[in-house]
Amino acid sequence: MKAKLWGTRGSIPAPGPETIRYGGNTSCVGVTLSDGSLLALDAGSGIRSLGLSLGDEPARLHILLTHLHLDHIQGLVFFAPAFRPQTEIVIWGPASPEASLRDRIARYISAPLSPVEVRELPCDVSFRHCPETEWEIGPARIRAASVSHRGPTLGYRIDDGDSSLAYIPDHEPALGADLDQLEEDWISGFDLARDASLLIHDGQYSDAEYPAHVGWGHSALSHSLTFARRAAAERTVLFHHDPMHSDQFLDELGAQANRDWVDLGGRDGAVEIGAERTEYELAARALSPAATA
Amino acid sequence: MTQKPLELILARNLMSALSTPAFLVDEGGVLVFYNESAGLLLGKRFEELGTVGPQEWGSMFGPFDDSGAQLVYDELPLVKAVRNGRPAHAEFTIRSTDGSLHEVEAAAFPILTAHGSQGAIALFWPTGGGQNGAGPG
Numbered sequence: 001m002k003a004k005l006w007g008t009r010g011s012i013p014a015p016g017p018e019t020i021r022y023g024g025n026t027s028c029v030g031v032t033l034s035d036g037s038l039l040a041l042d043a044g045s046g047i048r049s050l051g052l053s054l055g056d057e058p059a060r061l062h063i064l065l066t067h068l069h070l071d072h073i074q075g076l077v078f079f080a081p082a083f084r085p086q087t088e089i090v091i092w093g094p095a096s097p098e099a100s101l102r103d104r105i106a107r108y109i110s111a112p113l114s115p116v117e118v119r120e121l122p123c124d125v126s127f128r129h130c131p132e133t134e135w136e137i138g139p140a141r142i143r144a145a146s147v148s149h150r151g152p153t154l155g156y157r158i159d160d161g162d163s164s165l166a167y168i169p170d171h172e173p174a175l176g177a178d179l180d181q182l183e184e185d186w187i188s189g190f191d192l193a194r195d196a197s198l199l200i201h202d203g204q205y206s207d208a209e210y211p212a213h214v215g216w217g218h219s220a221l222s223h224s225l226t227f228a229r230r231a232a233a234e235r236t237v238l239f240h241h242d243p244m245h246s247d248q249f250l251d252e253l254g255a256q257a258n259r260d261w262v263d264l265g266g267r268d269g270a271v272e273i274g275a276e277r278t279e280y281e282l283a284a285r286a287l288s289p290a291a292t293a
Numbered sequence: 294m295t296q297k298p299l300e301l302i303l304a305r306n307l308m309s310a311l312s313t314p315a316f317l318v319d320e321g322g323v324l325v326f327y328n329e330s331a332g333l334l335l336g337k338r339f340e341e342l343g344t345v346g347p348q349e350w351g352s353m354f355g356p357f358d359d360s361g362a363q364l365v366y367d368e369l370p371l372v373k374a375v376r377n378g379r380p381a382h383a384e385f386t387i388r389s390t391d392g393s394l395h396e397v398e399a400a401a402f403p404i405l406t407a408h409g410s411q412g413a414i415a416l417f418w419p420t421g422g423g424q425n426g427a428g429p430g
Contacts, residue, residue: 095407095408096407097407132408145296145299146298146299146300147299148299148302148303152407175303175306176303176306176307176309176310177302177305177306177309185295185296185297186297186302186305187302188299188302188303190296191296
């Protein structure tokens with residue numbers, strides 16, 4: 001399984017010379033499964049570049065949406081494969097008692113916000129609510145679970161062979177909770193991230209910024225690291241960068257993250273700041289001491 | 294260990310910040326948490342007690358009606374809320390671990406989600422003040 005970051009930013013695209021290295025596109029991760037099947041995790045503005053990279057392939061792909069905030073769906077109407085009649089796209093997302101996934105997405109893909117309507121998309125597109133139980137796409141087992149954020153929001157776990165990817169880009173597991181003390185089964189998103197080969201997790205705020213943003217649905221650096229340590233993720237990528245964070249700021253945050261991670265007993269270099277176009281090859285993870293005991 | 298549903302996690306986080314005694318049961322009626330204020334009322338912190346099965350918690354601290362008779366488990370607001378998916382209210386007396394009695398009003402409401410009931414929350418309001426004694430039952 002491979003994962004490539006096409007958009008690492010949260011909230012709103014933040015292009016410009018000060019964000020050129022980590023990227024200004026909003027959330028999107030392309031995942032290539034071991035049989036070549038393609039998944040897109042979220043459809044922020046980064047999915048536009050993903051679409052352009054595909055050429056005329058593939059004929060079928062799945063888009064897994066964590067939630068419907070604009071920074072996670074705004075790229076849908078600029079996703080080139082959606083405008084090819086031969087493409088079949090399955091869009092997965094959270095259920096809501098208010099309206100179907102299709103109807104909620106259609107609020108964005110409709111006038112006056114969009115020049116095209118969902119029914120006008122040339123591709124064969126279908127919308128599915130994520131089931132409560134695990135399901136399969138190609139060789140992968142997919143699991144979705146509600147996580148602590150504003151509004152119905154999912155995190156995903158993808159297991160393909162012996163490797164696993166956990167994707168929780170918008171997450172505030174420490175809201176009203178002490179992640180150090182809480183039992184594992186009471187930590188939002190824990191089961192998704194447990195022993196993951198790669199955890200892509202919300203890293204929106206520094207610890208100094210967080211107090212002004214409590215309840216906004218995102219994590220402080222120390223929360224992200226504590227969550228990753230409790231879940232025993234092998235490698236962690238901090239993601240969903242605040243649009244105000246420049247490359248220089250993120251360099252410093254990344255250095256701080258690595259120091260703190262080592263202080264927590266983690267492996268040097270196992271935590272990094274997500275940068276657009278970075279690709280990860282997910283190997284089977286080595287058994288942890290806990291798993292071999 | 295099975296991951297708790299997000300709605301229970303958020304409920305516990307909220308309850309932890311409240312000064313109102315609050316109790317949380319899962320969809321099977323198992324008492325999975327109560328907050329510090331409830332612990333003061335009962336005389337035992339949740340961390341000391343841990344999770345308690347449905348029938349067991351229903352009789353651990355009473356509760357008793359005006360005549361001193363123990364309330365039927367099925368009639369407790371928390372049980373009605375989780376079983377029927379509707380709010381429920383009652384007044385009764387509970388006995389804490391030191392034997393003191395406390396009159397309370399209890400309001401319970403179900404935690405209903407897109408995936409059905411996940412449990413229920415009960416909030417207690419002490420009404421008549423504490424009273425020492427062995428208590429009925």
